[in-house]
Amino acid sequence: MKVIVDQDACVGSGQCVLAAPEVFDQRDEDGIVVLLEENPPSGQADDVRQAAAVCPALAIRVEE
Known part of the structure; x- marks a missing residue:
């Protein structure tokens, strides 16, 4: 698994931190x-x- 984040798309909601x-x-x-x-x-x-x-901004992508 590889995780990719788009910091430009991120809105700072923090849901990712709560989840992982x-x-x-x-x-x-x-x-x-x-x-x-x-x-x-x-x-x-x-x-x-x-x-x-x-993620409300769809700023996280997961490659399996």
């Missing part, structure tokens, strides 16, 4: 997504897929 805090964080100054783990372990795959699904 080991993989996503937010910048302090503006709340834009920060990818912590481009290739997360398989045990986090469901959380990452959930994060992508709930």
Whole structure:
């Protein structure tokens, strides 16, 4: 699994951090997504897929 984020599309809602805090964080100054783990372990795959699904800006893409 590979995770790709589009920081330009991100609206800073933080839903990704709530769904997968080991993989996503937010910048302090503006709340834009920060990818912590481009290739997360398989045990986090469901959380990452959930994060992508709930992103209101569709700024997270998952390649299986």
